Amino acid sequence: MASVPSLSASIQQRVADALGADPLLRRSDRADFQANGVLGLAKRNKANPREVAAQVVEALPTGDDDGLIAAIEVSGPGFLNITVSDAAITRTLAARAADDRLGVPLKADPGTTVVDYAQPNVAKEMHVGHLRSSVIGDAITKILEFEGEKVIRRHHIGDWGTQFGMLVQYLIEHPHELDHEAGETAAGEESMSRLDRVYKASRKLFDADEDFKTRSRKRVVDLQAGDPETLALWQRFVDESKIYFYSVYDKLDIAIRDEDIVGESGYNDMLIETCTLLEESGVAVRSNGALCVFFDDIKGKDGEPVPLIVQKADGGFGYAATDLSAIRNRTADLHADTLLYVVDARQALHFKMVFEAARRIGWLTDEVTVKHLPFGTVLGKDGKPLKTREGVSTKLEDLLDEAVQRAAVVIRAKNEELSEEVVAARAAEVGIGAIKYADLSTSLGRDYVFDLDRMVSLTGDTSVYLQYAYARIRSILRKAGDAKPAAHPELPLAPAERALGLLLDEFGNTLAGVAETYEPHKLASYLYSVASALATFYEQCPVLKADTPETVENRLFLADLTGRTLRQGMTLLGIRTPEQL
Template identity: 75%
Template sequence: MASVPSLASSVEQRVSDALASALPEAGAADPLLRRSDRADFQANGILALAKKAKANPRELAATVLEGLDKSGVIKEVEVSGPGFLNITVSDEAIIRTLAARAADDRLGVPLNGSAGTTVIDYAQPNVAKEMHVGHLRSAVIGAAMVEILEFTGEKVIRRHHIGDWGTQFGMLIQYLLEHPHELDHKGGDEEASGEEAMSNLNRLYKASRALFDSDEEFKTRARARVVDLQAGDPRTLELWQRFVDESKIYFYSVFNKLDMDIQDPDVVGESGYNDMLVETCKLLEESGVAVRSNGALCVFFDEYKGPDGNPTPLIVQKSDGGFGYAATDLSAIRNRVTDLAATSLIYVVDARQSLHFKMVFETARRAGWLNDGVKAVQLAFGTVLGKDGKPFKTREGETVRLVDLLDEAVERATAVVREKAEKVGLTEAEIVENGQYVGIGAVKYADLSTSAARDYKFDLDQMVSLNGDTSVYLQYAYARIRSIMRNAGDRKPVAHPELELAPAERALGLHLDGFGALIEEAAADYAPHKLAAYLYQLSSLYTTFYADCPVLKADTPEQVENRLFLCDLTARTLSKGMALLGIRTPEKL
């Protein structure tokens, strides 16, 4: 089905046409249409156009008003202030437009006509290391952006650039070679749980580190093993692969808790670009983009200087011949642009790495790997803070394990669900399931309702509250609607454009009409927090509607059907919007 024009776009087009007639020399002028408290919309563009044309703005506004096509959409218009147009649409236009949205599986959200291919790099844990609270934001923000972009028609390729290479593996592999059963599973050939896999890896890491620090001969053997790994020695690679596989068991168990789907082909770690590193360096050096400085291969930038005032270089290859992160990141760009035909690259990475990515992107541009047809963006995110406003730590000052945080969120949420369970008739299985949905939803929403670049406080008490800007509030609004629909019996949702709408119905309807434009904006700006804000406002407007406008006890059968129609479209919009954020909407709560 073709996308459904919103009321805003219909009004904007009509004002634009009237402006073109009143002031032909202005061409296709933007009326600067905005939602307004004084009417449904306000056109603010006349002032600037009048100034440019040396015309009286109120007189120009009156001429525009005279030529405005009001048929079928606009109920009334008034000139306000120095030349604003306050525009009120008809109740009939609201319901007709919403009915067209409701008839579309996509809720009238348009597909992006210029969609391309986006490679999004997110959720990047490290092999043989435990995931902590610092891994949360990349995973949650990245997964939401994947869903939002795919919904607008973009081809999205997921990449999980896991840390699976480096000198630390010499120590780990050598220890495993000398203690071959350290990663064996208790259940024999059966796959371990995520907890057992991480326990194995933690135990082996601590034991190998202790030996590395205390035994010079082991340290020598471990360093020689790094050379074997980098040279591609088959036995060494086989043991390295065991670490990767064991870590994946653990990673996937954590992502499963987060209700995120991570597929094996999407996991392409640092090792995936090893074969390209030498060529990347050669191409940079031969083109003059990178130069040798004290034996290291560096790229210099006039605009990035260190505390001493000297330029801060991007080190692509160290003086000992080893490769830095830059070599891997630049090789990944070459692969993603050339082999995957990406038109956009998004890196969901901590804001503290911003300088690194600025230098990497600029280097890739100088080398010609990024051009006008490809954009690269770091979707930088801030830090997760504790209630005290400091980086989130345990009482002992340790980094918080991600699984502990998620388990506690589910535990708290399950307690909240259990309090209401008897009233809504939940079984024990539904309490447990809803506790998962509410707990994980609470964690994701707290993250996604904050602009990615900002830090945010992790406060579970607030996150699982039924009041305020929380996912539980949104989930509860959805469940309330589903309860009304179940109680409606034979009465069905039917749009009745002929009915006069109450103020709360109008406000809800106009907000529902903005869903398509909002999704386009969230996708274009890589801003899932804008979708979260829209859904919170939708739930708030629905709460007012629910209080002011009886649904099943409305005055006439037609009014019951029309209000059921508004309920149903609100529920579908909430469900779709929450799904794009990676959050489930329980039918009962």
């Protein structure tokens, strides 16, 4: 179905045609919209702004002469205050309701975007530091895909490096340490337990036994040389880790597919060529045996240049070699025109140098947009990075389990008649939604406090508040009996109906803005505004007890469209919407 122009877009076009310039339209407290473009036009033409404004008003049909604008007035030095007709609001919302996409248009010129997010490390437990990259990246990919963009997910897992020589060598000498017991299901907890046991035992041996250390270092050489036996054992660590990763992401309600996982090892075959091309082009030079890229504006505290080290003096490759190879792959092979990196703020300098090096050699051109989307830290209630009492990063699974447990308490208190099975299902939807929303409602660059009591609250800016608003709508629709949602443009709208309707009409514009700036918190903020407007609507406008059958139908229509908007918006944030709470 064709997309539905928003009321603001329709007003923008109508006033622009009458003014002959950009009206600089925005929402207003005095009317529905205010156009500020008259002042600039009058100044350029050396005219009286109020006279120009009066001419625009005269050129615009209003009231019964037009189905869009109810009234327009001049205020101050030439501002235009514009009120949309009730009928136009209802008609536009009806067109949105008739479309599965709620009238949201697909992007006119979709491209291909690679989103690099969710980067756990093989053979290591996932901790709170992996939360934001996973949640933010998942939301951005969903929003971009809904807008029509082709999105390629890339999970750049840590699956390569010197530690694997130690792990593989230990497994050679203790061959049954990763074996599964007969009949055992592939459970993440057991997999992580095995991996953790091997990691700790091999590390202890590596630190205490010089001969084992020597054998481990030789094994690194074998791994990098592609020795079949070494690679096969390395692959066992990767596969065991995937069982664990998938179990955590299943709890987090984020889909991770095998084909999206291209870790550091995925670019091994490109590393030597990447270094050769950089050196031959002069972009990188040898410095004390290492292959480096230098930058005039990046210096250390001593005033000396801080280089990007692509290849170390001993021949080993740094992260830069892998990241530059990934850029080559993503632009040349995947034909991406946008590269997004959802990685914490501490990596800002690294990515600045990598992107500049890639531009210098031409792997990043003017046709390719590349952005590091840095995010802040998850804090404890003490305002410091969230850690356990022992001072180590909190396990991600522990946070997820605790959130579900807290949500179960809230759900039981709300409805004591629910079975434990129903409580468990809803607690997962509410608890995980609470964690995601707390993260996504915070602007990317800011830190936020991990406070489960606040996150699972039924009041305030929480996902539970939004989920409850949706469940309440579903309840009203079930109680409506024979009355069905139906738009009635002929009916006048109460102030709360108008406010809710104008907000619902902004859904497409909101999504377009989020997709352009990659800021999911703006979608979260919009959805909270919708839920808040819905609460006012309920309070001031009885739905099932309205005066006339037509008013009941019209208010059911508004409630239904609000529910669909909340559901679609929360789905794009990766948050479930239970039918009942």
